[in-house]
Structure formats: C-alpha cells, structure tokens
Amino acid sequence: MRTIRHIVDTRAAEQPEKAYLIAPETGRTLNYGKLRRDARRLAAFLDAKGVRPGETVCLMMHNGYQAADLFLGIMYAGRVVSPINLLAQPAQLEYVLDHSDARLVFVAEAYRERLEAALARLDRPVAVEAIDVDAEALFPELAEGGSLPAVGEDDAALLMYTSGTTGRPKGALLTHRNVVAGGRFTSDAHELTESDRVLCSLPLYHINGQIVTTVAPLVHGGSVVMPHKFSVSSFWELLARHQCTWFNVVPTIVAYLLNEPDQRVARRELDLSRVRFGRSASAALPPNLHQAFERTFGFGIIETMGLTETAAPVFSNPLDPAKRKYGTPGRPFGVEAKIVDREGRALPPGEIGEILVRGDNVMKAYYKDPQNTAKALDADGWFHTGDLGYRDADGFYFVTGRLKELIIKGGENIAPREIDEALYRHPAVLEAAAVGIPDANYGQEILACVVLKPGSRCSEDELRGFCLNELGRYKTPKVIRFVDSIPKGPSGKVQRLKLLEI
Incomplete structure (x- = not known):
C-alpha cells in the first residue's frame, strides 16, 4: 500500500526506537514510534477542530522538529498538507490561503502577524494554531486517534504551489502514490538504506526538502538531520557531529560553500569519513562549479533534476562516479522520458525539443485549474515540463532552458x-x-x-x-x-x- 500512513505504520512496527529525525538546535530526536503516536494524536486534534478528511491544512513555519512531524502527520491523518512559501509576498500569500481552501494553518510565532494580515482579507474563516517548531509534543493531553479515516493511494496528500515567475502560482495536487513514489525513486537512485542519514539544507516549503530529505528517509528507513535553516558556518560541523552519510544541496549552496575560505580550513579538522556523496537538484549545476567543489572538498556531487509536479525526482546521474557526466541531471529514474517537437513528435538523440515525463510520481492535477491541467497532462499521462533539452546517445538528458525563457x-x-x-x-x-x-x-x-x-x-x-x-x-x-x-x-x-x- 503506497500511502504515508502505511509506511509510517510499517516503520513504527519494525523499528520503533530508531531515530527518524534529529533537531540539532535542541538535540531532540524523533523516533519512528513517536512519529506514529504524534500522527494519531494529530488526527484526533483535527477531528476536534472539525477539519474533515480530504480537507487542506497549511503549514507556515521554518524547518524543525514539528515542521516534519506535522508535515507527515497531516498526510497520515487523511488530510491534505499545503506548506506555505515563507518568501511569498502578501498578495501571493492571500491567494494561496484562499485558493487552497485551507481550513486550518499551523504557524510559527515569527510568521503569525503576516499570516493573520492575509487571513483578514479573506471572506471566510480559517483557524490558526500557533506552535513552537522545537516543541517535543503539541497535543500531549489528547489520546491517539481511535478511528482513522481510510486513506488510499489515489487520495490527495500534498498541495504544493509552484513558485512561478509570472502570474498566479499553480497548485500541484499530489496523491499518496505520487509522494511515496518520489521518496522511493530518490532512495533507489542513490541505493539508500536504513544506515543512511541525510543533512537537510532546503526548506520544507519546497518539494525538494519535502520529498528528498523528509519522505525518502521514511521510505528507506533512514534518518534526517533537520536544522532550522542552511548555514555555511555550521554545514560541515553538522555533517560530522551527526555522522551523516549524504547531503542535499542546490547550486547556490555549492557556490557559498566553495567561496568561504574559513570553512575550507575548518572542515579539515572534522571527521567526515561517513559522508558518501552530495546530491544537487532544483537548478542546473554549472560544470565548472561542480568540478571545483569536488576538487576542493573531495566529495562527489550527484546532479539530479526534479519538479514540483513530479514529487521531485525525474532524472539522476548514476551513483557510480565513473558513470556520471557533468552538465546533465542524468538519465530518467523511475519515470519514462522523451523529447518532442512542437507537434508532439518524438525526436532522436541530439535534437532539442520539450522534455516530457510519465510515471507514478506525476501529479494528479493542478488544483481547481482544469485548463492548465489539460495543457500540462495529455491523455496518455505524459507531463509537459516546459523545459527544453535533448538526450545524448547514452540516454543522458541535457536541459538547455525553459520554453518561456x-x-x-x-x-x-x-x-x-x-x-x-x-x-x-x-x-x-x-x-x-x-x-x-x-x-x-x-x-x-x-x-x-x-x-x-x-x-x-x-x-x-x-x-x-x-x-x-x-x-x-x-x-x-x-x-x-x-x-x-x-x-x-x-x-x-x-x-x-x-x-x-x-
């Protein structure tokens, strides 16, 4: 059964005391057994608040213990989770809160004023629950939910709004099947196991942070170190202190780490022997930056590519360094892919066209937007990414730009x-x-x-x-x-x- 609830229940039954998440600011550890207990208490809380199964619950908070606990718990409880981009401008924030049909928002105190200002402009009530991201328990007085609503693979789990550069953001509606597939494809591509631990550097209001470093460890039974935010000064120290085996970054972070001379010296005194690789996604990694990082720090970076609409992973370079290529996010992993011309005809290697993908991780639809859904998803299940690129003779895909750009x-x-x-x-x-x-x-x-x-x-x-x-x-x-x-x-x-x- 490919649902978040099934995987949480399985992990809690098989390894209840094993750490799932480490919060470095407090030193608190969330194990798999408590993850399930918290999710069941959350279900009881949502019932009491009148939030029905299938309805939307938003999160407006930075990374941390409760950010991950709530993110997974809302899906476990049969509701739809919709994390809010903390960088959203007032008009965008108001639009997302309204369009998502949010019934309840969990918010960290630092963002409460912004949230309430946006909610004041809506013509319907939305409940607000202020929380401490570092709290060990939110509803200790509640018993674990007695009767949980049924949750199926094709039920909605995650509503993510794209951070488009023009117009209103679109809400990608992802099912439990999509979310679990994204975590599975990530885990399989990098051969991740229960012994693996990742350092999360990206926010949980982005699909990469959600799927790659929150859902994937759940799927393969590993663990995640989740600081409030990325910091150049603490990056290497966190990897060493918590004995991480891999890290997840974006090109901007690669550039910051590479151009911080003090950190190059500091990391030499740390034990990073357990680190196997780094993973880069969300934007193209320039080959010269990629090679400079590997030369400087001695860790290989696996370049990949994912999309909000595909629950993150689409392409990945191989785990074997000898088989990787620079300047490409790699081959399709877990999905089918092809390059087509403007008439939709498949193109041979070397010819540039639009990249299309199909697989279990491709979204169900754009929420309440049948027109854009029809443009993006064809009758055969192919998703039109809007990215231009080509594939080479070895099956590696190269992205050359966006159709609109x-x-x-x-x-x-x-x-x-x-x-x-x-x-x-x-x-x-x-x-x-x-x-x-x-x-x-x-x-x-x-x-x-x-x-x-x-x-x-x-x-x-x-x-x-x-x-x-x-x-x-x-x-x-x-x-x-x-x-x-x-x-x-x-x-x-x-x-x-x-x-x-x-």
Whole structure:
C-alpha cells in the first residue's frame, strides 16, 4: 500500500526506537514510534477542530522538529498538507490561503502577524494554531486517534504551489502514490538504506526538502538531520557531529560553500569519513562549479533534476562516479522520458525539443485549474515540463532552458544557460544569469546579471571581452549588469524574468 500512513505504520512496527529525525538546535530526536503516536494524536486534534478528511491544512513555519512531524502527520491523518512559501509576498500569500481552501494553518510565532494580515482579507474563516517548531509534543493531553479515516493511494496528500515567475502560482495536487513514489525513486537512485542519514539544507516549503530529505528517509528507513535553516558556518560541523552519510544541496549552496575560505580550513579538522556523496537538484549545476567543489572538498556531487509536479525526482546521474557526466541531471529514474517537437513528435538523440515525463510520481492535477491541467497532462499521462533539452546517445538528458525563457535573437534560439555557464568560467564571477530583453533590430538582445565573488573586481568591458572569446559576438550579452544577488525561488532556481525588474 503506497500511502504515508502505511509506511509510517510499517516503520513504527519494525523499528520503533530508531531515530527518524534529529533537531540539532535542541538535540531532540524523533523516533519512528513517536512519529506514529504524534500522527494519531494529530488526527484526533483535527477531528476536534472539525477539519474533515480530504480537507487542506497549511503549514507556515521554518524547518524543525514539528515542521516534519506535522508535515507527515497531516498526510497520515487523511488530510491534505499545503506548506506555505515563507518568501511569498502578501498578495501571493492571500491567494494561496484562499485558493487552497485551507481550513486550518499551523504557524510559527515569527510568521503569525503576516499570516493573520492575509487571513483578514479573506471572506471566510480559517483557524490558526500557533506552535513552537522545537516543541517535543503539541497535543500531549489528547489520546491517539481511535478511528482513522481510510486513506488510499489515489487520495490527495500534498498541495504544493509552484513558485512561478509570472502570474498566479499553480497548485500541484499530489496523491499518496505520487509522494511515496518520489521518496522511493530518490532512495533507489542513490541505493539508500536504513544506515543512511541525510543533512537537510532546503526548506520544507519546497518539494525538494519535502520529498528528498523528509519522505525518502521514511521510505528507506533512514534518518534526517533537520536544522532550522542552511548555514555555511555550521554545514560541515553538522555533517560530522551527526555522522551523516549524504547531503542535499542546490547550486547556490555549492557556490557559498566553495567561496568561504574559513570553512575550507575548518572542515579539515572534522571527521567526515561517513559522508558518501552530495546530491544537487532544483537548478542546473554549472560544470565548472561542480568540478571545483569536488576538487576542493573531495566529495562527489550527484546532479539530479526534479519538479514540483513530479514529487521531485525525474532524472539522476548514476551513483557510480565513473558513470556520471557533468552538465546533465542524468538519465530518467523511475519515470519514462522523451523529447518532442512542437507537434508532439518524438525526436532522436541530439535534437532539442520539450522534455516530457510519465510515471507514478506525476501529479494528479493542478488544483481547481482544469485548463492548465489539460495543457500540462495529455491523455496518455505524459507531463509537459516546459523545459527544453535533448538526450545524448547514452540516454543522458541535457536541459538547455525553459520554453518561456528562450532568447530569440534575430530568429536564432539562444539558451540562457549557455550564457550563464560561460560567465561562470570567469574567475571573478560568483553567480550569473541571462535573460532576453526587447531590441528594435533583433527582436531580443541579451542581458546578463552578475554577482562578483567577495573581494573580486571586474569591469563590464572585461567580462564582455571574456564572453566574446567564449561565446562569439552574436551570443555575447549586450548589457552586463552587476548586482548584489540573483532572484531565486525557494529551491535556489533562478527566476530569470525577475531579472528584468532589477
């Protein structure tokens, strides 16, 4: 039975005292037995609050003991969990609370004022329950739920709103089958077992943090170390202290770790012998950044790719370092994939088209949005990712950009990622992202935004000359703008269209 309840019950029966989660700020450990007891008490609490099975419960909080406990417990109890992006602007927050049909919101005190301001603008009541993310128990006075509602594989479990760059966010509705499949595909791709422990660096309001570092350990019976947030200064120390065997990051974190000289020295004094690999997802990992990290720290990084609509994993590089490739998220794992042209015809290796995927992890629908659901999911179950790419002769997929972000200059298609990667090769560049801008002569020209490494100096003319050598005149950015930061979503994925607002 592929439901969160079945897996929690199985783990609690087989290994009740085994640690599932470690909260480093307090030192508290949540074992599998308590995870089930907490979930059953939560079911009783939701019954008492009048939240019926299948209704939506939102979470608005940073990572921690109760964030994970509630995230899994809500699904266990037969309700739909919908974590809220803490970076959401007021209008977006109001929209998600309304559109999701939320009946109850669990909120950490730090975000309560923002939440209540948004709820005040709704025309229906939504219950609020303020909690301490570090608390060991929320409802100690309640008995474990007596009669739990039936939960099936095709019942809704998770409602995740995409962090799109334009328009209103879409709510990807994922079933228990989808959520469990995402955790299973992650576990199988990396051959994870009960002895594995992951350091969670990403927020639980993003699909990566939810599936890869919260659901996957549950599926393979491992454990997760979950600090409140990522910190460069504590990253290596947490890995060593808690004897983690792998870590989950995004390219931005890779860049921060690589460009923090003090941490390079500090980690040499730590015992990191149990660490087997790192995993990167949510945005493309530039090959030069990838290779520099591996050379500097001695840990291999497995580049992967996932989507909100696919409960995270789609592609993964092999576990065997000798079989990995740089610049690609790897081969399909657990899913089928293909490249198609604008008419939907499958393309051979080497030809660029849209990437489509199909599998047990693909969402049920966009919530209350049949029009966009029909555009994204065809009659045969193929999900249109909106990503452009190609596959090579070995079956590895390469992502060249987004359909909506493709730069068309004088009729020629230019992938923004090609510009990004050229700029990343300059020794002074920490981050870079390109986007198309209107041009009277070519239709579009190229704007590149660049963040320099601390202490580095570089002029626009120097970077333009570098690009001329790397890219040629036609693909060299017309405008290079130095900025303090690149706009990103919660996963670290660059939001290119927001570059136009800088």
